[in-house]
Amino acid sequence: MKVLGANQLKRISILILKAVGTQENEAEIVADSLVEANLRGVDSHGVFRLPVYVNRIKHKTIIPGAPFTVVRETPSTALVNGGSGFGQVIGVKSMQLALDKARVTGIGTVSVFDTNHFGMAAYYAMIALQNDMIGIITSNTSPYVVPWGGRVPMLGTNPLCVATPSEQNIPIILDMATSATARGRIERAAKEGKPIPKGWAVNENGVPTTDSVAALKGALLPFGGPKGYGLCFILDVISGALAGAECGKAVHSLYPEEYKCNVGQFFLAINVDSFIPIRNFKVAVDKVVRELKSCPPASGYAEVLIPGEIEYRTKQKRLLEGIPLSSEAWQSLKKLCKELKVEIDLQ
16 A cells, blocks of 8 residues: 555646646646545545546547537526546536526536546535535446346446535535445455455346455446435436436446547536525524434444545545555556656655
């Protein structure tokens, strides 16, 4: 394991991206998104993804500097062609556009097609929080999840993220895959030779497994049985069909790199002040938070946590102690730096 400071890891990531033709402003956004994921403990969406991004740039399925084109628009909505650009860059611009519209009409919605993997959905929700707005973000992904009652993957892990303003130091952010877990966690476990918890996945025969390698050959399970499956399906429709992007089995994975992903994404900003004064809203939210935190913990639990609290605590710890990288992730970064002639102290 290698431990790096957030700034150092971000600088390495920027240099790698610039070495394959990414301009500074876009490299900054992508690197910031990846390192923020690592800081929050969402390592499956952190710098672990840099090698596949670099390969996609080489195959022109991620196009640095791609135009951000609004192809249809109303005062409160927009449909965006991402031009196969970085998912993170398109995501930031889409969230900002949704916020601009929400300032005028109360609600801003942006649907995106021809985009790429955008990493941690919470990254965009936090932009809404910085503007005292509620942020809701969804995306579809390539089919890794079996439908309830099936044994062949038909749907993506299709994340849902909702963030709400409050006066709390801890950002209130629900960020979840509709699968029992994110596929990236299983990929990391397989590369590290580790098992996975029961209930995460099935093997290629549809039998539940704790073998991470067998799980990658099989499929993920939806969380919560039929309820998770239903939500997974609906988010595929909202993310993909609404944008005119691919849905279901037609969405491509990050691998192999020569195929375009063409995932669909949806960004919604709600201007609280268009409903009630933001101060009143925050007071109401904080009251609920205090009530939840005062709940006596059940046996085996130290306390009741609010959505986003674990990630917040992880970030505070890693800002102080550094970000731990697995041996596999660190070796991948070193290999990229060597191949791209990025000169930096990698001892």
